Amino acid sequence: MNVGTRKILDRSFTAVGIGSIVVMGIALLIVIVPIVFNGMGSVFFTGTIEHRNMLYNEFGKGNSDVLARENAAAGAYRREIYSMLSKFEAELESMEPEKQQELRAQYGPVRTALQALFGPLPGDPEAVLTRYKYGQTRWDKAQEKLHEFLYEAKWDYSDPNAMAKEYFVSRAAGFEGTSLVKLFPYVEKNLDRLLRPEFTVYWGFLTDSSVDSHIFGGIWPEIQGTFFLAVGAMLFAFPLGVIAAVYFTEYAQDGFFTSMLRSANSTLAGVPSIVFGLFGLAFFINTLKVSESKSVLAGSLTLAIMILPTIIRAAEEAILSVPKTYKEASLSLGSTKWNTIMTVILPAALPGILTGGVISLGRAAGETAPIIFTAAVSVGSAIGLADVFSSPTPALSWNIYNLASEHEAAAEIRHVQYGMVLALVGIVLLLNLSAILLRARISKKLKG
């Protein structure tokens, strides 16, 4: 091969390498940017007076005097709407039955849209669910709701070969000739006076309990549950894993039994996590009965079994990478094997062992399948430390799935889902970062 060809090959390989890294970076960016942007939106957003009312009534946060003044100002504009409604209802009564029926059919959705914007209207029965007690708490959502209020969505099925098309019809047109026709421009024009949008920093999203199954955010129980589960898994798996790794590297004789154990460990690492979930249910809850039903303890044990192989392997690698000369030096000074392991080998292997441990911790925090059957509930309050042996807990990973697919108002609370995803990504990132820092610190200490 001549020099020219070799250079071209080298360069094209470099290009391919850089290219693949760039592609990966772009893909990551495409995923991360919306998560970060929308996730931040669950804490930093333009909130309406409904948000402030909700905070004051449910959590007792906010200044009551200011809030009362704001409510009075918004109320003045809202009363205009209510009087239009009652005027129109009176008009309805005096219409001929056919016209009345037609208008009532159109009037229902209008009221629903208004309720979504401003909360219960006068004459509505008292709301049972918290979500119906308040109007739109977020300004961006309010604008969507305004559109729904102004226009009716209809579907065009005229072309049987194509998908149906959505199109919008102005609701105002349907009420032509009645007094209600004035309501639509009024609401559109005065929406900001009716809802009083204001930039809001809602730390309570992270630190409050959820109100009415996450409609208003509040993901502290999930964060805490994730923390309990991951740390619990670590408490079981880390010591066991390190002991197993010490056994494999220092004590086990090469033989059939050891190679069986090793391949069992590798197999365990490759088992799908849902299988661990079912195993946890069958073994820890049904057979061992560590708890009556789902509990943090059962979930932690299941997660521990899942991350054990990773920890063992990482610790094994770390111990094997300790120079043999350390061991020789220690033994030649009259140290016992046990002492050598405890005072020389494990301290030198610590950075590697810790890195493996924290990566596993991150994995335990993020796994969904193992906790579905063993620990997770969709909605619940934060549990105390004493309850971990008996109570299940909400957890971020499970609730992200739950909110995205099973929640009855999934489409309404996308921002909460994004907030949870960002919280989980943030927690895992923080754990990994702390692992890197810890490792650097210990390595520096070891290298001098």
Next chain:
Amino acid sequence: MQMTADGRETSSKEPVKTATRDIYLPSERKKISGGGTPHVQAKDFSIYYGEFEAVKKVNADILSKYVTAIIGPSGCGKSTFLRAINRMNDLISSCRTTGALLFDGEDIYGKFTDEVLLRKKIGMVFQKPNPFPKSIFDNIAYGPRLHGMNDRKQLAEVVERSLRKAALWDEVSDRLDRNALGLSGGQQQRLCVARALAVEPEILLLDEPTSALDPKATAKIEDLIQELRGSYTIMIVTHNMQQASRVSDYTMFFYEGVLVEYAPTAQLFTNPKDRMTEDYITGRFS
């Protein structure tokens, strides 16, 4: 056949500490008192790696307080023999021995021998400097701590004494809390000697202690061996025949696992009895 080295030096001249190598001339070496008894005795001692016989039926007495060098080409079993003395070969699972190897008359490979106690009495320094990734102080104090010394003041004394013996005290006394891996290669090796001395062994085994060091650091280690000579029984494996002739009182020549010749160093290098030895020390093979 029991091979015993004889002809001990009787020079009365005090050694003169100079920068030259001349102080190692046998006639100028310091006199040794109280040594010369068999400290380690090999009797038909063989070492096997699996089926391979790495050391073949060695018979030799290593004399206390003297420096004994082991030379020979690569793979001749000299390191294996040295490591057998403090049972470092135990780390290799396929390794086994026959015959007897006695330390102060007790069988090193005996059924009831505690290898931990044995290693405490027989210290070792390895080919590559291998300080622990700990502070200098903790490196030296490692052995004493293992054997139950916890008093900080006592430990400090041992550390100072060991470092002084290893001629390292002046260089590191102001940075005992620094990591030992920050020292130069030669300093690290002397630290390893100090670490071995801290547990107060009777025998010091040196397994090619200067092969990873530059000439200057090598000279310091050789100086150190001369300082320790007379206080400890020292065995040194070396590839460097000049080194063997400079530092040792007796020399063993191994070839393919057989102890070919064992004699006072001066005699072995000037008037070897065996043809093989002559060929080796004159550089006809290596």
